Amino acid sequence: xxxxxxxxxxxxxxxxxxxxxxxxxxxxxxxxxxxxxxxxxxxxxxxxxxxxxxxxxxxxxxxxxxxxxxxxxxxxxxxxxxxxxxxxxxxxxxxxxxxxxxxxxxxxxxxxxxxxxxxxxxxxxxxxxxxxxxxxxxxxxxxxxxxxxxxxxxxxxxxxxxxxxxxxxxxxxxxxxxxxxxxxxxxxxxxxxxxxxxxxxxxxxxxxxxxxxxxxxxxxxxxxxxxxxxxxxxxxxxxxxxxxxxxxxxxxxxxxxxxxxxxxxxxxxxxxxxxxxx
Amino acid sequence: xxxxxxxxxxxxxxxxxxxxxxxxxxxxxxxxxxxxxxxxxxxxxxxxxxxxxxxxxxxxxxxxxxxxxxxxxxxxxxxxxxxxxxxxxxxxxxxxxxxxxxxxxxxxxxxxxxxxxxxxxxxxxxxxxxxxxxxxxxxxxxxxxxxxxxxxxxxxxxxxxxxxxxxxxxxxxxxxxxxxxxxxxxxxxxxxxxxxxx
Numbered sequence: 001x002x003x004x005x006x007x008x009x010x011x012x013x014x015x016x017x018x019x020x021x022x023x024x025x026x027x028x029x030x031x032x033x034x035x036x037x038x039x040x041x042x043x044x045x046x047x048x049x050x051x052x053x054x055x056x057x058x059x060x061x062x063x064x065x066x067x068x069x070x071x072x073x074x075x076x077x078x079x080x081x082x083x084x085x086x087x088x089x090x091x092x093x094x095x096x097x098x099x100x101x102x103x104x105x106x107x108x109x110x111x112x113x114x115x116x117x118x119x120x121x122x123x124x125x126x127x128x129x130x131x132x133x134x135x136x137x138x139x140x141x142x143x144x145x146x147x148x149x150x151x152x153x154x155x156x157x158x159x160x161x162x163x164x165x166x167x168x169x170x171x172x173x174x175x176x177x178x179x180x181x182x183x184x185x186x187x188x189x190x191x192x193x194x195x196x197x198x199x200x201x202x203x204x205x206x207x208x209x210x211x212x213x214x215x216x217x218x219x220x221x222x223x224x225x226x227x228x229x230x231x232x233x234x235x236x237x238x239x240x241x242x243x244x245x246x247x248x249x250x251x252x253x254x255x256x257x258x259x260x261x262x263x264x265x266x267x268x269x270x271x272x273x274x275x276x277x278x
Numbered sequence: 279x280x281x282x283x284x285x286x287x288x289x290x291x292x293x294x295x296x297x298x299x300x301x302x303x304x305x306x307x308x309x310x311x312x313x314x315x316x317x318x319x320x321x322x323x324x325x326x327x328x329x330x331x332x333x334x335x336x337x338x339x340x341x342x343x344x345x346x347x348x349x350x351x352x353x354x355x356x357x358x359x360x361x362x363x364x365x366x367x368x369x370x371x372x373x374x375x376x377x378x379x380x381x382x383x384x385x386x387x388x389x390x391x392x393x394x395x396x397x398x399x400x401x402x403x404x405x406x407x408x409x410x411x412x413x414x415x416x417x418x419x420x421x422x423x424x425x426x427x428x429x430x431x432x433x434x435x436x437x438x439x440x441x442x443x444x445x446x447x448x449x450x451x452x453x454x455x456x457x458x459x460x461x462x463x464x465x466x467x468x469x470x471x472x473x474x475x476x
Contacts, residue, residue, distance in 0.1 A: 013345070013378060020349045020371045027364030032414040044357035052358075056315045130321045131361055132408060132423035133416040165360070172360060179418045200418055263318070 045167045052127050052138070084122055084267065090156035091120045091269050094235065118232055118271040120154075121145060125266055126170070135178040135198070137161075139268065142169040146272045150230055154269050158236035158259030159183060159224060163270060171270075176237070177202055177262055185237050186225035190215055193225055196238050196256060202263055205238045207254035212246045216254050232271065236260075296339040296445050304331050304441065305351065313358060322422040325430035327437075328355060329370060329403065333396060334434070334441050336377035337384050348374035365410050373403040389438045393431045400430035 011019070123139035141147050143166050153161045153173050162181065165172040174181050175198070182197040192215060194207045210216065220240040226233025238256035246252050308327035316324050328351055335343030352367030359366075376399045377384075384392045404427025408419050442448075 013375065016345050017371060017375045020345055021368055024349070024352070024364040024368035024371065027367065028362055028410065028414050031363035045360070048358050051310070052313060052315075055310060055313055127315060128318065128321075129360060130316070130324070131359060132322070132420040133361065133411050133418065136360070180416060200420075 042167050045170065049138075049167065049170050053140075056126055087156045087267065087269065088120055088122065091154060094154075094156075094158075117274040119274045120269040121147065121272050123147075123153075123268055123270050125268060128263075129172070134180065135175040135200070136164070137173050137175065138170055139173060139270070140170055141270060142167050142171050144168055147171045147270055148272065151273075152224075152231045152235065152271050154235055154271060155260050155265055155267075156269075157261055158238075159231065160258070160260035160262045160268060162230070173268070175262055176205065176258055176260065183231055183237055184225045184228045185222040186233075187216060188221045188223050189217075192216065193227070194222065194254075196222055203257060205256040205258050207256065208251070210243075210252045210254055212250065212252045214252065216240055216243055218242055221259070222256065296335070296342060298342055300444060301335050301339060301342045304444075305335075308332075309351070309354070312355075322420065323425060323429055325400070325426050325433050326355070326404075327433075329373060329400070330430060330434050330437050331441070332370065332374060333377045333399065334438055336374050337381040337392065338441070338445060338447055340378055340381060343374070345371055345374055345378070362411055362414050365407055365414070368410065369403045369407045372406065373399050376402075389435055389442065392438065393435045396434055397428070397431045400434075401427040403427065404430075 121141060123141040123145075125137045126140050127138040129136040129138065139153075147163055147166050149163055149166050149171075151163045152159060153163060159176060161173045161175040161178075162183075163171050164174040176183060176196075177198040177200065179198050179200040182195050185194050185196045186192065187194065194210065194214075194216070196205050196207050199206050207216070218240050221236060222238045222240065224231040224233055224235045224237055236259040238258055240254055240256050242255045244253040244255065305328065308331040311327040312324070332343060332348060332351055336348075348370040349367050352370035353364070355366040355370070356363050377396070380395060380399075384395055387395065401424070404424055408421070408423060412419050
């Protein structure tokens with residue numbers, strides 16, 4: 001940039017400030033009211049994503065260096081593969097257990113469609129967004145691998161979140177513990193339908209606005225009900241810790257603990273649609 | 279009007295303008311430092327290095343770092359974080375404006391004095407960012423991130439020392455008038471001339 005000419009008829013600093021502020025404000029209004037600019041965003045993310053991956057490498061390397069010196073490298077690799085495999089098997093088992101838990105007779109009678117055809121896709125968390133507003137992580141699978149926005153994300157033990165934005169080679173997961181995130185669930189013990197939402201802390205979920213006479217007890221397991229058409233039924237989601245009786249409101253509140261091990265693993269499974277169902 | 283500071287830079291003050299390569303390089307480094315995957319527990323403590331370096335250049339190289347650059351860096355940060363578009367663009371621009379307005383005054387201070395002046399700018403920027411997010415984006419916010427705003431000024435000090443070294447900036451700007459006695463006889467009060475800066 002050249003030096004400013006001495007007698008230029010340039011805009012003054014306050015004028016430019018006002019102009020830029022208006023521009024930013026307009027951007028914010030448009031962005032928050034007229035939906036995300038997926039086109040623009042995906043271009044930007046495609047440029048930024050490689051940088052983020054490269055930056056996460058040295059940290060990964062430091063983490064793995066310890067393993068390298070204690071255990072033979074080959075063993076580490078094999079072990080990692082086995083862990084991945086066991087996670088895939090566990091998620092399949094999860095599905096079977098859920099089907100067993102459901103009342104098969106009722107399902108036959110009602111002639112419900114079979115659980116949505118999904119396929120687990122292993123993804124690695126490459127980055128946790130440092131956002132003071134939300135709990136989101138970035139995984140290394142994107143539209144190219146068949147990930148779609150809205151698909152549920154699980155780990156070996158239970159539901160951990162949902163895909164909220166998909167980019168070509170990466171996607172963004174909103175964790176179940178985010179305050180904005182909710183999942184329709186069913187009490188495994190008696191089939192009571194509830195909606196569980198995040199609280200913004202890592203190890204706590206809650207059911208808000210619960211009928212004060214609802215039959216929920218500490219220790220109950222909540223599994224996804226599948227009535228929203230987003231989460232397939234039967235994924236373990238939360239374990240009830242405590243039922244708070246209504247105090248000033250007519251509603252009770254249930255404090256739960258997520259079953260999925262949120263923010264404890266590097267790998268997650270995205271349940272993507274199988275081709276047959278498209 | 280007699281000032282102890284000559285209007286045209288002289289002596290050690292006459293430095294080559296800061297090279298664009300240095301400005302760009304330091305900003306890229308700062309941006310990358312902000313993007314490092316900091317551990318979860320201390321993420322809310324990590325100041326925005328991009329803003330740190332941007333404000334340094336606003337004070338010391340205003341012909342390179344202007345409001346347009348601030349807007350651009352803000353948009354870049356917005357895209358990277360994937361939050362609300364324009365949030366950081368607005369706050370960076372305002373912070374840069376504040377720094378550009380203050381810079382003549384800041385030139386008379388040591389690094390720590392400058393950092394002290396920047397505290398309200400950093401803190402205000404962080405507060406405004408959170409408030410904007412609260413207003414436009416999501417109804418809940420982790421207020422611990424405010425601490426990053428306070429933490430930015432102490433981090434700015436070493437950064438400014440390094441950049442001072444790289445640009446050759448010294449605080450030794452006040453050139454002693456040739457005849458001090460003549461000035462005092464003339465009734466001119468030396469505002470800063472009395473202060474010895476190394």
